[in-house]
Amino acid sequence: MQFTNMAVAAFLTLLKIVTADSQEFGIVSIHSASAVHYLSLHDKDGLYLTSGPDSLSASVTDAGKLKFSNNKFVVIDKDGKWIEGSENDASTGFAISSGRVTYQDKENFYAVPTTNPANYVISGQDDNGAIGVALTAFLTSGSRANDFEPSAEKVSKVGSTTIDATSSGTSPDIIVPPTSTPAVTVAAISQITDGQIQATHSIQIQSENGVAKIGFPGGVGSLGMAIALLI
Template identity: 40%
Template sequence: MKFSTALSVALFALAKVIVADSEEFGLVSIRSGSDLQYLGVYSDNGTLKLGSSSNSLDATITDDGKLKFNDDKYAVVNEDGSFKEGSESDAAIGFSIKDGHLNYKSSSGFYAIKKDSSYIFSSKQSDDATGIAIRPTSNTGSVAPDFTPNDSASSSSSSSSASAPSSTKSISSAESTKASSTAPASSTSSAVASVISQITDGQVQAPNTVYEQTENGGAKATVGMGAGALAAAAAFLL
C-alpha cells in the first residue's frame, strides 16, 4: 500500500510533540557565599535534606510533572512545604526545568531550613530558612536542558500567585492563543487534513488529530495524540 508524502510528514511531526521523561540529573543547591553552596539532596529516613552526603539522589521529571528519584521514590510535599520521599500516587505535581534551574509550580525559589546540624529541603519559607536555587546537573557536569512536562502548565497556574517569585516570566495561555489566532496565513497554509483518519481500512483512526501545513512546507500538529496511536500508525508504514 502506498502512502502520501503528507502522511509521512504528519507522522514525523507527531513524533516530535510526544514528550517523555527528562534526562536524569543531580540536584545541586546554589547559595553563593554560604555553606549551602553546592550541596546535594539526600533522604534521611524519608525526609529530604541538603548536605554533602555520598547518598545524594539523582532525579528525573516525569511527563506529568513529578520528581522521581533514582531509588524509584517520588518527591512528596508536606503541609508545611517540606519535601519527603513517597509513592507515585502521593507525588507532588508541577516540576520543570527552566533557564538552568529546577522549578516547582513555576517558581525557582526553594528553601533550606536549619534543624540541628542539617538542612531540610522545602518549598516554603519559615523560621531559620535560607533561600536557595537548585541547579539540575547532568552526569557530564553540565546543566540539564530545559524540560516542560505535558501537565505542568495546568498544575502550576492555579498556585503560581502563592509561590515564591520566579526568575522567569511565562506567557499566559490566553496570550499564546491570541498570538496564534492573529498570525498571518497565506493561501497555501490554510490546508488542514485529518490525514490519519483518511486510511481506508479503518485500522488506524485519530479523527481528533489535525495537522496544518506551514509556510515552509512542513506540518505541525494542532491536537496531540498518544504514543500508542503513533506506534500503530508507524507500524502501518512497514
C-alpha cells in the same frame, strides 16, 4: 495498507517523543557563602540536602513530577516542605528552566535547618532560620540540564500544594553559576563542610557554546563536589 502502517509507526514515534521524561540530573543547592552552598539531595530516612557521597539523581516526568533514582517522588506537604512518596501521591508542576529546577513556575526555594545541623529540608516557604537557595540541575558532564517543560495536557495542578517562595515579601539572596566559564585547570573538591573546601584532583574546565563542561570522577554521586568549579 502500507501507507496506513507507516502512518501508525510515525504516530507512535511521535507519541514516544512527546511523552518522554527529562534527562537524568543531580540537584545541587546554590547560595554563595552560605552553609548550604553545593549541598545535594540524599535519602537518609527522609529527603535532605546534605553533603557526602551517594546523592540522589532525579528526572522530571512528562506529567511534571520529580522522580528520584530510588524510585520515589517529591510530595509537597501542607507546610510546603519536600518529602518522599509514591508516584500516585507525587506533586505536579515541576520543570527545568535555565538549568534550574522549578515548581509551579517558581525557582526560589528555602533550605530549612533540622535538629541535625548537617541536614536541611527543602521548602517553598521561608521558615525560621531558612536559607534561600536555587536548585541547579547538573548532568554528570558538569553542564546544566536542558530546559524541560512537561506536556501541558498531562500536568494538572489540581490537588497539588501551590507554594509562593516569596510569600514573606522578600526574595532569597541567591548567587548562581555564570553561563560561561573560561578554560582553566582547577582542583576537584572532595569535601565541603561548613564552607571548608579540600582539593584532591586536577580537572580541566572548558567553555563550549557558552556552557561550562566538566569531567570529574564519581558520577552523579560526587556531582555536588564539582559544582564549585562553575562559579
